[in-house]
Amino acid sequence: MKTFEKVIPFIKKNLYKLIIGVILIMVIDAGQLYTIKIMQKAIDNLNQTGFTHQMLLNAALLIIGITIFITILRYFWRLAFVGTAWSMDRDLRQMYYNHLMKLSANFYNKAKTGDLMAYATNDMNAVRMLLAFGFVIGADIIVIAIASLFFMVDISLKLTLLAILPMPFLSFIIMYFGKKIHTRFRQVQKTFATMSGIVQESISGIRVVKAFVQEEAELEKMSKSAKDYVDENIGLVKIFALFHPAMFLLINICMGIVLIFGGQSAILHDITMGEFVAFFQYLGMLVWPMIAIGWIVNMFQRGTASLKRLNSIFGVEPEIVDNNIDPDITELAGKISFKNLKFKYNEESPDIFKDISFEIDAGKTLAIVGRTGCGKTTVIDLLSRVYNPPPNSIYLDEHEIYKVPLNTLRSNMVMVPQEIFLFSDTVANNISLGKNEATREDIEEVTKKAQVYDSIVEFENGFDTVIGERGVTLSGGQKQRLAIARALLTDPKILILDDALSAVDTKTEKSILDDLIKMRKNKTTIIISHRISSIQHADKIIVLNDGKIEEEGNHKQLLMNNGIYADIFEKQQIEEKLSE
């Protein structure tokens, strides 16, 4: 039952609708069977004297009346069930989305985007189908099966037994073939995946293919797997080609049995001709439940499997949450201190930091440098609580970081990460992400500061140009400058740039940062850059190496040290010369 944890509240909330739905189903089934009865009576009366056209017309009109009634009921039935299922689909998806948005980097590092998306669509579908049809059809087939059997037995028990003799085989065939088809289908998918893999590989390696003149050889390779795929498909077709005809054969065998034995009964005057005709009709009604059983089992399996997958996501607790906070902290001045920070991502992984301590006063600029992989980004990920730091190691204005409500932290500290993420929305909306109420003037102002204004005005719709696949494609540098503008707009107490101008040329970077440092007077700024030339004016520079702070000081002091900092600086000087 735990599987249905998320669904049960919906069922409870809509219980009356669902009950009405089930009742409607029963009424509809009764109506359907009743029309057969009407016909049976009418046929029997055809040979009686005194039977008039008027009575025949009445019977026909009654059937039409019932049909229209059933049609209306069916509409409401679908509304009750499918409509409820759709609204559950909507709410469940929203819950899922809300939950996702609360989860942290630790979760996303492990999850695949494709999977997460499939959950929101495919799995949600399966659950919806289960609710919409699974239960109803369950009720439906029981009512139909019992009622048709009842009417059939009422006509002739012996004939009923004879006629339904092949029915269990029908269920058996459906299950047997269902299983076979399933395994065969998996086989087909496997060969399909292999084929896709080969095509994918061949296109990825097209340079090698061409360089070694392997076009024909690749074709043969692909053909081989395509042949396997075709063979598997034909294997599947062999089963399919038998499945449906076999099903019909069995149904027809039932019909044949009724023809022979029902015919005999009619000759023997055991049953009337009307009953004989009706018997065929009831038998036709009985076929559906037999087919539906296989279907419903399948739907149930898929639905619960999907629910389990969804539950596994719902079961992930958000890590980055307020816990034990001091709600009075609503503002930050901007002082940051790290005290003996030790950190690793998880138990098994090696230490990222062994012992890191440093301090930056409110309103100052700090730069962090170091070789690739030294942990620069991790420092600020911990500071901005993308990951949870160990307790009592980071302090903001003397408050332990966990005391600061996330809301306060996020509204006072803005980070521009290394990998810029822009939404496929207009330029203006992307910039005003953190400050939705910003005016167009404000937006233009910050883009000028980030030196991206000129590029934006050149776009077809200026600030209203849509970014991304469906709009304009931005260069790496443009993206980064937009992200800077976005951060500047919020004008936070603490601003963090994580190598945020790496795709911009050195000169522009320097000039942006010079401007930025001026603008950020009296506000705390942390800059990570791989280019030393652009951070040399920082109040304090720390050099990270091997999980420790290797050097600390301002530009001049560090150069005098003649350590890593000086070495990197020299190499960059040469590089700069080369690219001029």
Add this chain to the structure above:
Amino acid sequence: MSKIDKGLVEDQIQGKIYDKVLFSRLIKYLKPYKLLVAISFVLLLLITGTNLLSPVITQRAVDRVILSNNNLIIFDNEIDAEKFSETYPKIKFKNYNFRENCYLIFPNKKINFIPKHKIEELKEAEKILLKIAVVNNTEENRKLLSQEDYIEISNEEIVVLNSTISEMKEAGRISKENIRLLRKKDFDKLTVYGILFFIVITLQLLFTYFQVYFVNIAAQKAMYDLRRDLFYKLERMPLSFFDKNPIGRLVTRVTNDIGTLNEMLGNGLIQLIQEMFVLIGIMVAMLLYDWKLALVSFAILPITIYMFTVFINRSRKLYRVVRKKLANINATLSEDISGFKIIQLFNQYKRKVEEFKAINGEYFEASMKMMKLFAFFRPAINSTRRIAVAILLWYGGGQIIQDKITLGVFMVFLWFLDRFFEPIHHLSEKFNIMQAAMSGSERIFDLMDKDIEDYRLDKSLDISNDLKGEIEFKNVWLRYNDNGDVLKDISFKVKAGEKVALVGHTGSGKTSIISILSGLYPFQKGEILVDGKEINEYNLKELRRNIGIVQQDVFLFSGTIKDNIVLSDESISDEEMEKVAKFVNVHNFIDSQPGKYLEPVMERGATFSVGQRQLIAFARVLAYDPAIFILDEATSNIDTETEILIQDALKKLMENRTSIIIAHRLSTIQHVDRIIVLHKGEIVEEGNHQELLAKEGLYYDLYRLQYQ
């Protein structure tokens, strides 16, 4: 299209379900399998036949055996009987002369050819028996009935009123067993009909099985051919094409897009045709049975068709809306999942939740509209069938009362009506299949119509043996697109057997030089000569066979190590392969693998280190023994042990072979005869290591940056 060549047509849902041009191109692929298609077509006809035959058998059984649908008229003499039968030529009478009397038997459904008053006359004279059973004239049967109940019409047959048997049974004068005995003849006939019925349905199974089987084989084979053609086309596209189109999209062409066609040929189209056949067959059969009854049964059809077309039109429109909204959800999800960090950092949870609520709500609204459409039209369309049944009951019942049709015919019509409405339900599903297939084939043929790389196959190598390997660039200019020149006026010469290193900063054009040398990209100006002949004069395949390249990030195919060394050349023996591997110092490594040369290589060779992959690539080149060797050296660090092996192998490889190396390692540079220094697409310095260092120019700086 507004933008110039933005790659292939985007994956989108097209509205079309039929396109003549695309269709005829598709059909071409079925041509080689026309026999199979023809057989399955014949089978289709047979299936339609059996489909119609089984209800007909039921009808015959009901009318001829189960119901007593014959009447008997008694005449005193032969002349009267003859006269009577001549009066009604439309009725087929069976004539019996027995003892003094003459008997005529005729089916009840023809009774309306005889005027009512005549029937009344006969009834009054007790000369007519309505609804009789004909039973065998045996001692036992006669004993079962009393004298006044039956009439002997021949030595073989006696006639009994059906109602008499019924009355006798009700009065308890005859047991069920005795009726069974009495009507043995009819029971036997019924059994024959039953057997016929079973034969027909079994045949139906066989026909259907083979039909589905054959048509799918044809479809599968045709799609196999198409897939091969498409893939081969793709493999021969120029490299610039691959720069423009994402791999995923190209893979989709060869896999999923062809899959939609397969679906259409194997499932959609054939079933559509089959159902059309059955539909027409049923209509014809109904009209032949009783055209008035048929027309009455069809009375509701215009309404059904009208509702159906409204439904299809509306649902197709709505379907597109729903798809769009779903795509919105997917796009938002994918974006927000990728951007979760920014959303959290900028404290945008509430806003994003609201945004998603709106998008999710739109999808819900659209789906509900779709659902309501279905909830109304599905049952409504379905109800027309029941209304048709009701009309049939009213009109057909009246016909039965008037003896114009038999109950069997009525049953057949009931059955036909059921089958008649079935295909209409399937039609909407097929629409979707057709739609997907049409947009799939549009994308496929869009790719098919693109031009492949010019391999210059007409130009074969003058010298059938190998090239010497002399290379000359004469004022070569290259640009890939409008982003400016990548190579500017490049001129240099490499003598046969000479070893040259290309050195330069990122983006200096090193890789471009080797790309255009093997003809991977066309260049705009200048000449490239190999052995004194323009490369445009070479057959591209021959040229490439003579140039062995090891790329920076060595690409290994999944398969075995052996596959990756010999590639497709089966003429390379295992001994040769081993010799080559030993020569480039990779034999020991391969030999240490559990599968040796048959050790499987995972995707892109991910399980091997960069150095190991490079050594395998060396073996690959050497196995082909090209005149020109090109190496784009790996930048990443390689452990010292492997590095020594590589350097040693490299030295051996370059021996007596024209070699161009994009070098990143000092040791490599020291092996070469000459160094060409590139900067922003131009050659700035040239000379050997010592000379260049002494110059203290660009090479000097590069050297300090990279090799120190």
